[in-house]
Amino acid sequence: MRLASRVDRIEPFYVMEVAKRASALLKSPMCDPAQGGRRMIFLNIGEPDRTACERVQAAAHRAIEGGHTAYTPATGLPALRQAISRWYEQRFKVDVDPGRIIITAGASAALQLAMLALVEPGDEVICPDPSYPCNRHFVTAAGGQAKLVATSAEQRYALxxxxxxxxxxxAVCGTLLASPSNPTGTSIDPLELAALVETGRALGGWTVVDEIYLGLSYDARYGQTALALGEDIISVNSFSKYFGLTGWRLGWLVVPSDTVAAVERLAQHLYICASTVAQRAALACFEPESLREYEQRRGEFQRRRDYIVPALREIGWPVPVEPDGAFYAWMHTGDIAADSSALCLQLMHQAQVTLTPGRDFGPALARDHVRLSxxxxxxxxxxxxxRMATADRGLLRQPWTSA
Ligand SMILES: Cc1ncc(COP(=O)(O)O)c(C=O)c1O
Structure with a gap:
């Protein structure tokens, strides 16, 4: 069958390949404690280890039992849009009109809507390197091309x-940023973000900021939404990470008021609405008890960050910049091995620890960086x-040969 050429422009998602290899090893003696092996520790997964809090689960049950499962408006349940608007007001002290909030099937659908609304075939969109790979593929899927700009530790990996x-x-029409970022866990300095937005405006472009990890921020200096910078900022967010609803597929997009009708048309035709059950359940995310629990979870992530970053540095796996958000440590592995993909495979076999090589996140730092979740x-x-501390450095350094 002849497939559209756009399919060829979408690169493989190597993270998934690593995960597949690790899963394949699970049945081998090396990962079976009964046969003298050790269980695999998966630190490659960009997913919270806990699901929705109990109140949210109960709300989902009530929605199903009560038969509240019909389509919602394409922009989402009005009550949920209002609840998100209140959350912006209470947590970030930013006034966001609920009418600008469009509920989507995860940040992924929000990014897809945004790129379909903003990118013409042939347009270029500036993105930092490293950055979350799917984001640039939403640009590609809309007929455009991401223009990756290499960043460094000195600039906290921010453009x-x-x-x-x-x-x-x-050919550039806009900038697609993420703060905090996947894979680095670092946020854009607020002054630099303001300068980026101003520069983009002056050049006649738009700014989209993927704020999916904003809820998981550990530093008040950085934990601010870009929406404070003006009504023309487009923000992507999600219930996946902070609220732990990954597989429920729910997120949102905040757009300028004068673009809501156009984005709504796209949403109506592309997917009608986000999951009604998930939307009804998500209303319970904003109840005071739920928010208290999610804040406790954020504290737990911060304690993990406070443990893992110094511990990695101590065993010679340097993290050049301390993450201020999300749940990723971006390690410079150039002094351990020349090729980060081979290193991850060696570590997986030797220590039964799965990490993510830099490859997916852009070419600039791919070979000598690895992400730990x-x-x-x-x-x-x-x-x-x-296990990483005692792994044989000589073996880790070797190129990967066996399949
Ligand atoms: C930076 C970033 N943006 C978007 C997404 C997509 O998330 P969602 O589950 O909300 O579609 C992810 C998922 O890992 C991510 O890391």
Whole structure:
């Protein structure tokens, strides 16, 4: 069958390949404690280790039992849009009109809507390197092309306004940022973000900020929404990470008022509405008891960060910049092995610890960086560190040969 050429422009998602290999090893003696092996510790997964809190689960049951499962408006349940607007007001002190909030099937659908609404075929969109790979593929799927701009530890892996000016060109239509970022867990400095937005405006472009990890921020300096910078900012968010609803597929998009009708048309035709059960359940996320629990969970992630970053540095797996949000530590592994993909496979076989090589996140730092997710329990993190500390450095350095 002849497939559309856009399919060829979408790269494989190597993270998934690593996960598949690790799962395949699970049945081997190496991962079977009954046969003298050790269980695999998965620190490659970008997913909280806990599901929705109980009140949210109960609300989902009530929605199903009460038959409240019909389509909602394409923009989402009005009560949920209002609840999100109140959350912005209470937590971030930012006034966001509920009418600008569009409920989507995860941040993924929000990004897809945004790119379909903003990108013409042939357009370029500036994205930092490293960044979450799917984001640039939403640009590709809309017919555009991501223009990756390499960043460094010195700039906290964030794009600068100066870089934006230098890399802007006639085909560029906007900038797609994430703060905090996956894979680095670092946020854009608020002053730099303001300068990026201002520069983008002056050049006639838009700014979309993926704020999916904003709820999981550990530093008041960075934990601010870009929406405070003006009504023209487009923000992507989700119930997946902070609220622990990954597989429920629920997120949202905040757009300028004068674009709501156009985005609504796209949503109506592309997917009618996000899951009604998930939307009804998500209303319970904003009850005071639920928010208290989610804040406790945030504290737990922060304690894991406070353990893992110094522990990794101590065993010679340097984390150049301390993450201020999300649950990722981005390690520089150039002094351990030349190729981060081979290193991850060696570690998986030697220590039964699965990490994510830099490859997916852009070419700039791919070969000598590895992402560790600290979304697992403190116990698992401690066990992983002990195994990494004693892994044979000579073997880790070797190129990967066996399949
Ligand atoms: C930066 C970033 N944006 C978007 C997504 C997609 O999330 P969702 O589950 O809300 O679709 C992820 C998922 O890992 C992510 O890390």
């Amino acid at each position: 600068t306004a100066q870089q934006l000016r230098e890399h802007w060109g006639p 600290f979304a697992s329990s403190l116990h698992d993190l401690q066990e992983a560190v002990a």
